[in-house]
Amino acid sequence: MVSLFILAPFAAALILNLLPKALTHRLAFWVAAGLALAQAALVAFHPLLFWSAYPDPLGPFFNLQFSLDGLSLVTLLSIAIVVLATLVAGRYTITEESKRFNFTNLVLITLMGMNAVAMTTDLFSLYVFLEVCAIALFILIALKKDKLALEGAFKYLILSAIATVLMLFSIALFLLLSGGVSFSVIYGALSGSGGGFLAKLAMGLFLCGLFIKAGLAPFHAWLPDAHSSAPSAASVLLSGMVTKIPGAYILMRLVTSVFPLNPQMQNLLMFVGVFSIIIGAQGAFYQHNFKRMLAYSSVSQVGYIVLALGCGTPLAFAGAAFHLFNDAISKTLLFVNACCLEKETGTVDMDKMGGLGQRMPITNFSCLVGAFSAAGLPPLAGFWSKFIIILALMQAGKPVYATVAILASILTLGYALVMQRKIFFGGLADGLQQAKEAGIGLVLLESALALVVIAVGIGFAFMYNNFMLPVGEIVF
């Protein structure tokens, strides 16, 4: 049954493009949103047993070898929420019907790719589905087709091609070393002898490829350009989940199921994590473009996840998975805010905004919730995941890394406040007299996401016990 998470969007994309346009252009959003909603409901309410108890519908013909565990469930839930938010944002910000239809198709393809990555148990399949996401992403970034959009897409295309070469070379090395590319075969081969120089080379190459795809420092150059040139609705997907799949989920999967963590790799992950945290937070501070600032913030927040993975304890893993979920939701919320602001003001330049708090009170409040959660202020969701990560670092005897993580949080709070002041406080900027809340759909979406951030923060114990602890237990 788990293969339905890929086959259902695939069938939907095919059918939507075969039926008459007059019908499908209106239906597309509802079909895609229904699929995302069904995925969220199935993951949130059904236990793992439900999925393993029923046979796969294509089992007799196709051996798709997908499987689910606690980490996959958290990722699938995050994917469903982010995709749903992206679809709603696209519906209310992309005005032309045919462009909206194309956008929905691309989101469906990305959904297939991300779901497959979250469930595959094979390194080569993982690479294939990561490429599915990458191709959809090139097109999403270039969707506006102006010079900036094409430049952003081209930068991502080139860097993604480099990442592809590194990852393919690494997979070839693993095949040579272990005789297979499934997670269990590679794990078995590497845990016996440790693998030697070639295994370390293969791990290093694969990690570099992932760092590029995730936009982690020092490979983050493409990310701010991609965000600032992509449609705001596409940025929701890009920042909410697409960069977190390689930067967080795949890394977690690799260090738990493919490469056994060794001290060198732990040091590398922690260094890259803390470097990304600092570079991202520092970069965000100097931005005038709201979306570029959020892109740098994404680099910084994914850095926390990588830092926690490098720490390697069960508590750190639980914190990393929790931060993956929290940052996916809060970044989605902030990019939905960007959609609202761009729709109403026609710009994402924060210097041209000001005094919008009274005109857009719900956007103001939800933006505050998202930014404060990213900064780790209690009792919001982001506080708990950062707290767990810092606690895990202290317990593992890494006080320097923990201190840097705390200081970077203060920096995050700093740029969040600067952003809030520039956009919402003070007198109303010239030319914004007509600005108002950006329509009921977007307002409902940002309110719902803000409520999720608050509810997860207050109901932290429920989330932690039901979703995050099972993830931490994977490493035992």
Add this chain to the structure above:
Amino acid sequence: MAAIDLILIIMLLLTSLWTVLTIRLIRAVVGLALTSAILSVIMFRLGSPLAAVFELSVCSGLISVIFVTTISFTSRVSKERLFVRRRERFVKFWYLPLILIVAGFLLLHFSHPPALKLPVTPAGQDVRSVLWNLRHPDLLGQVIVLLAGAFGVAILFKEDTHER
């Protein structure tokens, strides 16, 4: 390593270098086709005839045809402009040949090359059976990649015609 393999690898490097450094698009396509053709020979010599055929037919043949078709829609640049671009290209990428020479030198003098042993392929599991019988998720992934590519062409190019 036989002398012929060394010659093939050096030719591969030279053609790929030419592909990157040449200023005329059509020459770059020819360079890429040559690189693919030499790579096919190397794959054949490594005992993978099916991969060699794929490389030759798709990368050297089909892709070159698509490139040449696309280039036929572009216009020629003036000789003066071409001269300036050529000079800029060599000034910008002077280090590329140097990197190749240094990397080749280092590889040739690698004192302890790692001993690699190819996994033994079970009888009957050649490329065809692996592709069609064993790698179903990848097959599905490739179908989705094709679908995404088709959407890409339709979205990025089809509407341009309307706008024009």
